[in-house]
Amino acid sequence: MKLRFTKMQGAGNDFVVLDATRKSLALSPEQYRALADRRFGVGADQILIVGPAPAPGVDFSYRIVNADGGEVEQCGNGARCFAKFVRDHGLSDKDAIRVQTLSGVIEPRLQPDGRVTVDMGEPVFEPARIPFDPHGLQARPAGGHEQWPLELGGTTTVMVAVASMGNPHAVQRVDNVDTAPVAEQGPLIEAHPRFPRRVNAGFMQVLSRDHIRLRVYERGAGETLACGTGACAAVVIGIRQGWLDARVDVDTRGGRLSIEWNGAGTPVLMTGPAVSVFEGEIEV
Numbered sequence: 001m002k003l004r005f006t007k008m009q010g011a012g013n014d015f016v017v018l019d020a021t022r023k024s025l026a027l028s029p030e031q032y033r034a035l036a037d038r039r040f041g042v043g044a045d046q047i048l049i050v051g052p053a054p055a056p057g058v059d060f061s062y063r064i065v066n067a068d069g070g071e072v073e074q075c076g077n078g079a080r081c082f083a084k085f086v087r088d089h090g091l092s093d094k095d096a097i098r099v100q101t102l103s104g105v106i107e108p109r110l111q112p113d114g115r116v117t118v119d120m121g122e123p124v125f126e127p128a129r130i131p132f133d134p135h136g137l138q139a140r141p142a143g144g145h146e147q148w149p150l151e152l153g154g155t156t157t158v159m160v161a162v163a164s165m166g167n168p169h170a171v172q173r174v175d176n177v178d179t180a181p182v183a184e185q186g187p188l189i190e191a192h193p194r195f196p197r198r199v200n201a202g203f204m205q206v207l208s209r210d211h212i213r214l215r216v217y218e219r220g221a222g223e224t225l226a227c228g229t230g231a232c233a234a235v236v237i238g239i240r241q242g243w244l245d246a247r248v249d250v251d252t253r254g255g256r257l258s259i260e261w262n263g264a265g266t267p268v269l270m271t272g273p274a275v276s277v278f279e280g281e282i283e284v
């Protein structure tokens with residue numbers, strides 16, 4: 001089968017975007033993996049599948065598949081690319097687009113400067129809803145947000161704070177992201193038995209109350225140049241721990257994301273770039 005696709009990126013987190021608004025599309029995990037393969041396919045951290053509105057009050061649905069072929073709940077950089085995709089392809093003329101994801105409805109809004117702001121919804125902190133199993137662990141209070149000891153490989157213990165932005169995140173504070181052991185610890189945290197659905201592992205360096213640097217080892221994709229939900233999770237955790245103010249610039253290896261959160265009961269707003277790289281057709 002021949003598939004038309006658009007290659008996109010948001011702060012260097014890259015996507016193959018597929019249009020399933022007129023014709024449904026059901027690929028196997030192997031076919032998604034083949035598309036994401038950087039040598040034998042198009043290459044991407046995630047595949048995004050744009051579908052028709054599933055219910056009144058929503059404009060589209062949008063599914064997210066990691067490079068490993070597994071479908072997941074949420075993707076922040078993908079949400080911005082989704083919004084640009086539907087506008088560029090004439091599928092919507094709205095500036096604010098409501099889209100159903102596996103973890104709920106989010107609302108990207110195209111800005112006059114070409115960036116996209118996404119209402120990512122409220123963060124979730126209850127361990128069972130992340131999901132995270134803290135049973136038998138001793139929490140360390142850090143402001144209004146606990147840190148948990150995670151033993152890695154029987155030799156190292158790291159302190160992580162956990163949150164869900166629709167998808168699970170474990171974030172640790174490091175002195176310098178350039179020297180943080182992302183490649184060594186990332187896979188161990190991702191697959192840690194305390195996270196029954198695995199987890200995205202964030203490494204956050206606080207530069208000031210409104211500026212952090214962040215690297216994320218993503219579940220199902222490895223380290224990416226940026227992770228939008230990871231940036232949201234790191235900032236809300238940093239705010240609850242008393243390190244950060246409500247508006248924070250997050251420098252990733254692929255570019256800057258701006259995150260705003262005004263506390264409990266309010267949604268997280270994420271602003272950043274969305275870029276189309278090329279279009280093509282591939283046999284799957």
Ligand SMILES: N[C@@H](CCC[C@H](N)C(=O)O)C(=O)O
Nearest residue numbers: 075076077167219227228229
């Ligand atoms: N790159 C994304 C997150 C994609 C999903 C993630 N790997 C997961 O498995 O939860 C983002 O920008 O948020």
